Amino acid sequence: MNIWIAIGATAVGCYAVKLIGLLVPVGVLERPLVKRLAALLPVALLAALTAQQTFADGRVLVVDAKVAGLAAAAVALLLRAPFLLVVGAAVVVTAGVRALTG
Amino acid sequence: MTSAGSGLTVLQTCALSLLVFTGASQFALVGAIAGGGNPLTAAAGAFFLGVRNAFYGLRLSQLLALPRAVRPFAAQWVIDETTAVALAQPTRRSVRIGFTVTGLTLYVLWNLTTLLGAVGAEAIGDTDAWGLDAAGPAVFLALLAPMLKTATERAVAGAAVLLGLGLLPVLPAGVPVLVAALAAPAALYIEGRRAPKPAGRMKADNDAPREDR
Numbered sequence: 001m002n003i004w005i006a007i008g009a010t011a012v013g014c015y016a017v018k019l020i021g022l023l024v025p026v027g028v029l030e031r032p033l034v035k036r037l038a039a040l041l042p043v044a045l046l047a048a049l050t051a052q053q054t055f056a057d058g059r060v061l062v063v064d065a066k067v068a069g070l071a072a073a074a075v076a077l078l079l080r081a082p083f084l085l086v087v088g089a090a091v092v093v094t095a096g097v098r099a100l101t102g
Numbered sequence: 103m104t105s106a107g108s109g110l111t112v113l114q115t116c117a118l119s120l121l122v123f124t125g126a127s128q129f130a131l132v133g134a135i136a137g138g139g140n141p142l143t144a145a146a147g148a149f150f151l152g153v154r155n156a157f158y159g160l161r162l163s164q165l166l167a168l169p170r171a172v173r174p175f176a177a178q179w180v181i182d183e184t185t186a187v188a189l190a191q192p193t194r195r196s197v198r199i200g201f202t203v204t205g206l207t208l209y210v211l212w213n214l215t216t217l218l219g220a221v222g223a224e225a226i227g228d229t230d231a232w233g234l235d236a237a238g239p240a241v242f243l244a245l246l247a248p249m250l251k252t253a254t255e256r257a258v259a260g261a262a263v264l265l266g267l268g269l270l271p272v273l274p275a276g277v278p279v280l281v282a283a284l285a286a287p288a289a290l291y292i293e294g295r296r297a298p299k300p301a302g303r304m305k306a307d308n309d310a311p312r313e314d315r
Contacts, residue, residue, distance in 0.1 A: 003114055006141035006148075010131050011121035013145070014152035018124075019177040021159015022168070028160070033290065038157035039249075040258050040286035042182075045151060046246040047259035048266030048282035049126065053239035058137040059271050069236035070243060077247045090240030095233030102231075 065101065069094030109136055112220040119216035123209065124181050126245075127152045129238045130279070143274055150280055158185040165189070165197045179205030182245055254289050261285035 028034060054070045055061050072093035076086040110118075110132060118128045127148040134144030159180045165188055168176055179201065187204040191197040250256050262282040269278035 002141040003110060003135060006131060006135070006145040007114060007117055007121070009142070009145040010118075010127060010148045010152075013149035014122050014124050014127050014155070015178060017149075017153050017156040018159055018180040019174060021156035021180060022163045022173045022177055023170075024156075024160055024163070034160070036290055036293075037286060038154075038160060040255065040289060041157060041283055042154045043246065043249050043255050043258050044262035044283045044285040045154060045279060046126070046242045046249075047262040048279045049130065049151070050239045050242040050246060051263040051267050052270060052279070053129070053133060053235075053242065055267055056137070056270055061267060061270065065233070066236045066239065069233060070239055073236075073240040073243050077244060083244050086244045087237050087240045090236040090243075091233040093233070094236035095231065098231060098233065 065094045065097035066090075068097045112217075115220040116213065116217055119213045122148070122152075123178055123212065124152050124155055125212075125241065126182075129241070133238065139274070143277075147277075147279055150283070155180050158182070161185065162188055162201065165191075165194070166201060167194060176201070176205075179209065181205075181208070183208055254293055258285045258289045261288070 050070075054066050055063065057064075069090040069092075073086050073090035076089045081089070115132075118131065122128050122131075130151050131144050131148035134147055135141055159177070162180060162185060163173070166176070184201050184204045188197045188201040191200045246259065250259055262285040265282040265285060266278050269281055273281070
């Protein structure tokens with residue numbers, strides 16, 4: 001039940017912020033600082049999340065097969081591979097390393 | 103897509119994709135619940151991740167110039183991908199087409215793959231053995247990579263990684279990410295103090311055209 005409440009809260013909250021952005025008067029965005037912050041916030045959030053999902057097991061930091069998978073994804077990105085190939089590389093390499101070591 | 107492997111039912115997984123429809127928040131919610139976190143703390147973290155969509159909305163509202171009555175319906179599609187496509191379009195007409203086509207396509211595909219993934223994952227069982235737990239961070243990495251254009255963005259990303267990982271063992275689930283987001287205003291503050299220098303101004307000028315698009 002708690003999970004349903006969490007889903008409901010997330011759904012309402014996430015919809016609200018999407019709508020707020022569209023309803024804010026145009027003039028506010030003209031401020032350069034708002035523009036820069038809008039561009040930088042996703043960078044910080046995505047970077048922290050990527051790192052956490054790669055190295056975190058619950059609240060403990062670990063190095064496992066996912067690290068190899070993410071390294072493969074990084075290489076694919078450097079080679080300008082398409083999105084699905086990047087994700088696919090991470091999945092396949094992670095599974096491969098687990099199969100070899102586990 | 104990976105949520106059925108972490109304690110959510112098929113129905114809950116599909117409800118997330120239908121109602122929340124912003125990948126990072128979904129992954130964060132599912133990840134935090136799977137990690138044993140309090141569901142409400144997990145929702146707070148997911149909500150904060152969705153906050154960036156408000157900033158996308160700020161830009162999109164200028165570009166789309168939608169009538170107020172249409173905005174509540176367009177809002178659900180204000181996400182990374184639709185923004186990226188819309189910002190790349192040259193005219194208002196193509197911005198609107200790009201936003202609508204991307205939004206509709208992703209909404210349908212995302213929910214279909216969620217259903218297939220959730221049902222499939224129950225059949226597969228342990229998703230970790232298939233390396234599917236690497237898909238989430240790989241998606242984030244792929245979204246992040248094109249944003250790392252200047253030294254400021256790389257510094258923000260680096261600082262956020264250190265904060266996110268360093269604080270993980272000591273703060274409740276979801277909170278380290280909130281703290282890591284402070285790397286963005288911090289970088290702007292430092293950049294602002296350096297702005298009077300010629301080098302700083304040159305970089306700002308170079309950034310300007312990209313910002314306007």
